[in-house]
Amino acid sequence: MGLSFYENSSKAKELLERASEYCKIDFKHLLFEENENLNKSEFTQMAIVLNSLMAYEALKEQTDLCPKYSLGHSLGEFSALATQGAFDFLDVIMLVNKRGQFMQEDCSKIEAGMMVVLGLEDQVVEELCQKALNDGKNIFAANYNCDGQIVVAGLKPDLASYENEFKNAGAKRAMLLNMSVASHCPLLKNASMRLSRELELVLKDEFKSVVSNVNAKVYNDKSQALTLLSDQLVKPVLYKQSIKAIDDEVDFYIEFGASVLKGLNKKITTKETYALSKIEDIEEILKVVK
Known part of the structure; x- marks a missing residue:
């Protein structure tokens, strides 16, 4: 580097x-x-x-x-x-x-993590994040990278539990990233x-x-x-x-x-x-x- x-x-x-x-x-x-x-x-x-x-x-x-x-x-x-x-x-x-x-x-005090979601419109991801919050889970839209690519942040167990939610909504991929922080979220x-x-x-x-x-x-x-x-x-x-x-x-x-x-x-x-x-x-x- x-x-x-x-x-x-x-x-x-x-x-x-x-x-x-x-x-x-x-x-x-x-x-x-x-x-x-x-x-x-x-x-x-x-x-x-x-x-x-x-x-x-x-x-x-x-x-x-x-x-x-x-x-x-x-x-x-x-x-x-x-x-x-x-x-x-x-x-x-x-x-x-x-x-x-x-x-x-x-983030060392919690199981923090991030997940990349591919192939969904912004509004769909935002609605699923809101649904997660309503369910008592910590999942937030964190990075709007380009159309069809958003990274979400939150608690790893919550993110993992919503992997199929994103896929069922039409995501081509929902994958946990190798990260120990949850950037750009509350x-x-x-x-x-x-x-x-x-x-x-x-x-x-x-x-x-x-x-x-x-x-x-x-x-x-x-x-x-x-x-x-x-x-x-x-x-x-x-x-x-x-x-x-x-x-x-x-x-x-x-x-x-x-x-x-x-x-x-x-x-x-x-x-x-x-x-x-x-x-x-x-x-x-x-x-x-x-």
Whole structure:
């Protein structure tokens, strides 16, 4: 993760080394070698954000990129905010470490989990989640990824008990994910409150335009961010809605650090998405940003 950026971009290398010193963590070990910490939410989140920002720095080293909007999926919103000036890069890496801790601590007390549901309309999934709540079960719509793909979150026994409910409603697939947290649902209420206090300390007063996961609208100041980023832990990620909200105003998209969203975007928009997951990808991107 991020090795090609580290080896080929002086800015990316500098960022990783500064982050290692600032956070007192050997990020070369965490990102470049097999280790158990990558399976722990507080370290996973740091690694993903650092990798995304290294990719961003590698591209910025070769072009004066100035996006009209920045957005992310769940954790990616924090990377997006950092690139738009809402956080110092080092501060956001420490912040998501705490975010991961808070989430894991809340979920360690319960059998938390998430399930992907394929092939159902949003309304059908929402109605089944409401039915589950009426039955005393904890199941919530968590990620609106693209048409026909929603991730639900809640308690693992409740999710497992509703697998056939989703399938009987016409789902092509309803599968528990290998996760020990229940992101973007009310089960993280305590983590949300704790995160709010940390956000207050590091958010800048103003920044460039970011699209919120919570409401698919643009925001650019601290007061809005404090509310939206706290709410993000307990409310669903409106990813496909966010892309649709800005699609008419953009020419293309760039994904930093991975290519997962590129796959989702193919199902949402006809605009091209360029994935920057290794240094070699920059050459293709430069053809359209220069």
